[in-house]
Amino acid sequence: RKEVEQDPGPFNVPEGATVAFNCTYSNSASQSFFWYRQDCRKEPKLLMSVYSSGNEDGRFTAQLNRASQYISLLIRDSKLSDSATYLCGINAGNNRKLIWGLGTSLAVNP
Amino acid sequence: DGGITQSPKYLFRKEGQNVTLSCEQNLNHDAMYWYRQDPGQGLRLIYYSQIVNDFQKGDIAEGYSVSREKKESFPLTVTSAQKNPTAFYLCASKKDSGANVLTFGAGSRLTVL
Numbered sequence: 001r002k003e004v005e006q007d008p009g010p011f012n013v014p015e016g017a018t019v020a021f022n023c024t025y026s027n028s029a030s031q032s033f034f035w036y037r038q039d040c041r042k043e044p045k046l047l048m049s050v051y052s053s054g055n056e057d058g059r060f061t062a063q064l065n066r067a068s069q070y071i072s073l074l075i076r077d078s079k080l081s082d083s084a085t086y087l088c089g090i091n092a093g094n095n096r097k098l099i100w101g102l103g104t105s106l107a108v109n110p
Numbered sequence: 111d112g113g114i115t116q117s118p119k120y121l122f123r124k125e126g127q128n129v130t131l132s133c134e135q136n137l138n139h140d141a142m143y144w145y146r147q148d149p150g151q152g153l154r155l156i157y158y159s160q161i162v163n164d165f166q167k168g169d170i171a172e173g174y175s176v177s178r179e180k181k182e183s184f185p186l187t188v189t190s191a192q193k194n195p196t197a198f199y200l201c202a203s204k205k206d207s208g209a210n211v212l213t214f215g216a217g218s219r220l221t222v223l
Binding site for chain 2: 032034041044045046049098103
């Protein structure tokens with residue numbers, strides 16, 4: 001089993017739809033969780049950190065489920081500009097390295 | 111504005127040549143990282159450095175070398191020993207305390223002809 005796994009997609013959704021991605025992790029000692037957005041041929045940029053209590057930023061909601069060892073990202077009212085690849089990054093304890101998922105590709109269609 | 115600058119953005123080299131990719135940050139970050147990204151492979155860690163004059167191998171260090179002589183700079187050399195050097199190379203940095211949020215440079219796209 002990979003340390004961090006994501007469904008690569010692509011997810012094709014119409015504008016205005018709600019879409020959710022999950023990212024599962026294998027190390028129960030994982031402490032820090034992040035969602036990054038990466039546009040085609042660009043660098044990843046931090047979208048949200050994921051907190052134990054869950055957090056929301058506008059149309060984006062991130063949640064952590066420690067019991068089942070996954071994080072999720074929910075996008076409401078999808079915009080064309082949300083089309084990108086969404087990467088999850090997870091830090092497992094003291095090794096100071098983030099482990100990355102392969103990314104989930106989202107295409108929002110008019 | 112603070113950030114990470116990678117250069118060159120695009121680089122073409124002949125097989126067998128060493129190339130050095132530059133990474134400079136003015137964020138006063140302690141740790142710096144080099145990743146390689148290939149289609150369908152995600153981000154793979156090449157080398158990282160948590161402090162000046164010290165660095166560690168990542169998951170795919172073979173064929174690469176780095177130095178960390180200054181806090182701001184972490185250049186990566188792709189040597190002729192790297193079998194498949196054509197890739198998108200990303201440099202990143204973070205403060206060594208607090209949240210583990212990585213900031214990335216815009217990347218360098220290396221093509222070996």
